[in-house]
Amino acid sequence: MKKINLLIVMMFVAFLSQAQVKHRFDNAMLEFKKIDQQKHTPKGGILFIGSSSFTFWKALENTFASYQPINRGFGGSTLAEVIHYADDILYPYQPRQVVIYCGENDIAEGNSPEITVERFKILFNLTRKHLPNALISFVSMKPSVARENLMPQFSYANQLIERFMAAQPNTSYINVYDAMLQENKMPLTDIFIADNLHMNAKGYDIWTKIITPYLLKNN
Numbered sequence: 003m004k005k006i007n008l009l010i011v012m013m014f015v016a017f018l019s020q021a022q023v024k025h026r027f028d029n030a031m032l033e034f035k036k037i038d039q040q041k042h043t044p045k046g047g048i049l050f051i052g053s054s055s056f057t058f059w060k061a062l063e064n065t066f067a068s069y070q071p072i073n074r075g076f077g078g079s080t081l082a083e084v085i086h087y088a089d090d091i092l093y094p095y096q097p098r099q100v101v102i103y104c105g106e107n108d109i110a111e112g113n114s115p116e117i118t119v120e121r122f123k124i125l126f127n128l129t130r131k132h133l134p135n136a137l138i139s140f141v142s143m144k145p146s147v148a149r150e151n152l153m154p155q156f157s158y159a160n161q162l163i164e165r166f167m168a169a170q171p172n173t174s175y176i177n178v179y180d181a182m183l184q185e186n187k188m189p190l191t192d193i194f195i196a197d198n199l200h201m202n203a204k205g206y207d208i209w210t211k212i213i214t215p216y217l218l219k220n221n
Contacts, residue, residue, distance in 0.1 A: 027083060030076045031090045038094075045096040047072045048217055052103035053079045055144065058200045065210055069217050072097065080108045081121035088128055099137040099218045100129055101176075105159060106143045109152055115159035122163055126170070139174040139216055140167060141209075145182050145189040147198035153189075174216050181208050 037043070047070035050056050056075025063071050074091040076083075081104050084091070092100070102125070108118040122140070129138055140163055143156040160179060167175045182190055182205070191198075193205035201209070 025086075027076050027079060027087065031087055034074060034091060043072060043095065044070065046070070046098050046220075047095065048099045048101060049092070049095050049097035050075060050101045050103070051084060051091055052141075053077065053107050054200060055103050055106075055141075059206055059209075061203075061206065065206075066214070066217065068220070070220050075103070078107060079104065080111065081105055081118065081125055082108070085121070085125050085128065088125070088132075092129065093132045097133065097136055098220075099139060100133065101139045101141060101213070101217075103141040103143075105163075106149070106152075106156065109143075109155050109159065110149060115155050115162065118159050119162045119166070123166065126166075130170075135172075137172050137174065137218055138167075138170075139176055141176045141213065142179045144178055144201075147189050147191060147194060149199065150189065176213055176216050178209055178212050181212060 048066070049072045050062060051074050053075060054077035056062065056073055057077040059065075059073065059075070062073045065071075072095055074095075076087075076091075084102075084104050102122075104125075105118045105122060108121060109115065113121075126138060129136065142160045142164075145153050145156065149156075157179065160177075164175045164177075167173045182193065184190055190205075193201055193208065195202050
């Protein structure tokens, strides 16, 4: 009965995910394809996918140059949209590792942590199906000044995803959340650009130090 209920939930979440996709990132996908043609993007690298925290990380590919990184974050995206564009930004690269940062926008749009986590599980299972040997890493949803009111929901969703990942083989959960807090558990105020949502160089320095040990070296 539990399996049937879970299947129903997953089908419902999948329906919601597709229903909410507006194809607003079709142009971004075309740009990625142009980049791939110009650079002949190799297979077997480390693929970074997700929302604007990766998009705004302009130095990502230089920062992790020795790891053969591919940054395919597209700004403002939800897990539903990453799922929708998986054929464009996930499967073709045959990466040895997939690093995911997404979910924050799902919650900001009014979706519950539970629905957001179910969406993540769909993305996870699709990734595992098509890339069975890839290490799958999830970077925790971050706190920010602009979204202080959503921090309890981010934290709860992070906990659920961390628990899920711990039960799966060949995965890692990367906690950037705690390092972005002051002693009073509010977000650091000097690590964001003017919108108080996206990070500046100081914020990305924090991420670099935390994420680097989780990256698979290129053998």
